[in-house]
Amino acid sequence: MAINAGIRGLIRKLAVKNAIDYGSARDGPILAKVLSKDPSLKSEIKSVNAAIKEILAEVNSLSKAELEKEYDKHSAEFEQEAARKAEKSSIHNFSIQGAEQGNFVTRFPPEPGGYMHIGHAKPLFVEDELRRVYGGELLLYFDDTNPDNERQEFVDAFKEDLKWLGVQFEREYYASDNIARLYEYANVAIRRGKAYVCICDGERIKQYRMEGKDCEHKKQGMEENIARWNDMLEGRFSDNEAILRFSSDMGAANTTLRDPTLFRIKHASHYRQGKKYFIWPTYDFCTPILDSTNGITDVVRSKEYELRDELYFAVLDALGLRKPRITSFSRLEISNNVTSKRKIRELIAEGKISGWDDPRLVTIRALMKRGITAEAIKQFSLGFGLGKAESVVDIEMLLNINRRIVDPTAKRLFFIEDPKPMHIEGIEGRIVEMKLNSQPDSGYRKYKLGGDLFINASDSNRLQKGDTVRLKDAFNVTIKGVGEKIEATYQGDAQAEIPRIQWIPKDGAMECELVHIGNLLEGESLNGKSMTSTKGYAEAYASVLKEGDLVQFERRGLFKLDSRKAMSFLSM
Numbered sequence: 001m002a003i004n005a006g007i008r009g010l011i012r013k014l015a016v017k018n019a020i021d022y023g024s025a026r027d028g029p030i031l032a033k034v035l036s037k038d039p040s041l042k043s044e045i046k047s048v049n050a051a052i053k054e055i056l057a058e059v060n061s062l063s064k065a066e067l068e069k070e071y072d073k074h075s076a077e078f079e080q081e082a083a084r085k086a087e088k089s090s091i092h093n094f095s096i097q098g099a100e101q102g103n104f105v106t107r108f109p110p111e112p113g114g115y116m117h118i119g120h121a122k123p124l125f126v127e128d129e130l131r132r133v134y135g136g137e138l139l140l141y142f143d144d145t146n147p148d149n150e151r152q153e154f155v156d157a158f159k160e161d162l163k164w165l166g167v168q169f170e171r172e173y174y175a176s177d178n179i180a181r182l183y184e185y186a187n188v189a190i191r192r193g194k195a196y197v198c199i200c201d202g203e204r205i206k207q208y209r210m211e212g213k214d215c216e217h218k219k220q221g222m223e224e225n226i227a228r229w230n231d232m233l234e235g236r237f238s239d240n241e242a243i244l245r246f247s248s249d250m251g252a253a254n255t256t257l258r259d260p261t262l263f264r265i266k267h268a269s270h271y272r273q274g275k276k277y278f279i280w281p282t283y284d285f286c287t288p289i290l291d292s293t294n295g296i297t298d299v300v301r302s303k304e305y306e307l308r309d310e311l312y313f314a315v316l317d318a319l320g321l322r323k324p325r326i327t328s329f330s331r332l333e334i335s336n337n338v339t340s341k342r343k344i345r346e347l348i349a350e351g352k353i354s355g356w357d358d359p360r361l362v363t364i365r366a367l368m369k370r371g372i373t374a375e376a377i378k379q380f381s382l383g384f385g386l387g388k389a390e391s392v393v394d395i396e397m398l399l400n401i402n403r404r405i406v407d408p409t410a411k412r413l414f415f416i417e418d419p420k421p422m423h424i425e426g427i428e429g430r431i432v433e434m435k436l437n438s439q440p441d442s443g444y445r446k447y448k449l450g451g452d453l454f455i456n457a458s459d460s461n462r463l464q465k466g467d468t469v470r471l472k473d474a475f476n477v478t479i480k481g482v483g484e485k486i487e488a489t490y491q492g493d494a495q496a497e498i499p500r501i502q503w504i505p506k507d508g509a510m511e512c513e514l515v516h517i518g519n520l521l522e523g524e525s526l527n528g529k530s531m532t533s534t535k536g537y538a539e540a541y542a543s544v545l546k547e548g549d550l551v552q553f554e555r556r557g558l559f560k561l562d563s564r565k566a567m568s569f570l571s572m
């Protein structure tokens with residue numbers, strides 16, 4: 001069956017949008033959209049695919065200028081659709097069964113052992129949204145009971161990044177400020193027969209856990225445990241010589257319940273408490289207690305912790321403390337990237353990346369450096385709702401949201417990669433004014449022309465004597481001669497259906513570097529092309545740009561000026 005003109009038009013429109021959004025049009029998403037629009041076509045899948053293939057080939061062969069022209073015809077419709085989508089994602093059902101209006105307190109619990117990254121953003125914005133929905137509170141809880149990892153630098157960085165992301169907290173607290181209180185809870189647990197001191201070595205503990213077997217220390221009496229615990233507190237053991245363990249069930253199917261560690265010994269200096277303590281609680285002990293005693297009603301966390309929920313409640317039961325409600329949702333990950341603190345530290349040490357803000361990373365600092373806005377990170381994070389399906393997505397998804405947000409205000413400039421000189425007779429002293437972008441109040445860039453300009457060598461190669469072309473956004477010229485320099489004469493301003501080429505005035509042309517950021521990883525290994533650069537010239541207006549300014553370089557995409565000194569721009 002032949003595919004009707006309406007459907008062909010729809011395919012064409014989708015292909016154009018796809019080509020603008022992604023650089024080239026792909027068939028998969030288009031087929032899905034066509035079928036959702038007209039499900040009856042499912043029986044005609046062969047013809048639909050053939051039509052898509054044919055139309056894609058046409059669209060992918062269009063020049064960027066032709067593509068943009070076609071896109072502009074539908075731009076209002078595309079914008080409406082984007083707005084509808086954004087609205088739909090913002091009305092994701094952010095509700096928790098049993099949660100109470102006006103009686104809702106949750107917390108955001110980072111460990112200050114590294115910089116905040118995109119994986120933290122989802123729980124953060126989900127918690128922020130739930131606070132809004134339930135008219136409650138969001139607290140900032142630094143989970144800092146591992147002196148080996150944590151640093152004030154990371155606490156400060158988290159606070160700065162959270163501020164930049166626009167999330168405020170009713171109150172903040174630190175696990176490490178509560179150590180003395182947590183010792184008291186340890187005493188309670190020991191007296192209730194729910195904790196014991198174990199001096200087995202690590203290997204044995206691991207082996208017994210695997211075999212589901214109790215060690216002899218579990219049979220110690222309460223007096224013995226109190227004495228050993230006091231020995232721990234008085235410093236009679238060195239690091240890792242003893243631990244306080246939860247007396248639970250070594251045969252439990254859920255292995256997190258096989259007598260986990262509640263306290264361990266670490267004599268290293270702590271960034272906040274110094275040498276004050278050397279017996280440190282684990283996450284499994286301090287988190288439920290501090291949640292319960294800080295009035296947290298709802299813990300909202302990613303599914304990776306789900307196995308620990310049972311332990312969380314068991315610890316609170318053992319101590320007779322109130323239990324918050326726990327809601328789990330899927331973790332959000334960016335494919336082909338790294339968020340593990342250990343791996344990032346390694347890459348920095350090996351000189352493979354420049355630091356925690358290397359623009360190839362997905363730390364908040366890296367995204368910020370690259371020109372991703374807080375609003376884009378928020379929309380991206382909330383776009384998945386509270387669903388449990390694992391989401392590992394391409395960074396392109398975040399970049400697209402960001403482009404939609406910043407594109408209207410980015411300045412549109414010309415960029416010439418391989419300059420070919422052109423001389424035009426009859427334009428000397430002429431002033432051209434070109435809009436900085438499509439917004440009504442965008443302002444202009446203005447040049448007084450001398451007669452010499454640059455065009456791309458790739459464009460000049462196609463020019464022949466006698467051709468008339470339009471210098472984009474300016475006027476028409478007729479080619480008089482092609483050689484080392486293109487000679488041309490001014491041919492009037494009237495718009496005409498003739499080829500358009502990019503150009504820049506020679507005067508003030510600025511040498512620039514466009515840095516293209518790709519995925520950090522390719523499968524398991526580093527992507528050798530994760531950062532590539534193109535050198536060339538931008539028009540003189542580039543000299544007034546400030547670091548952080550966003551530019552849409554014609555045919556190149558969106559960039560952020562990263563360094564004025566080097567005139568280096570990062571792709572976004």
Ligand SMILES: [Zn+2]
Pocket residue numbers: 197198199200215216217218
């Ligand atoms: Zn033992």
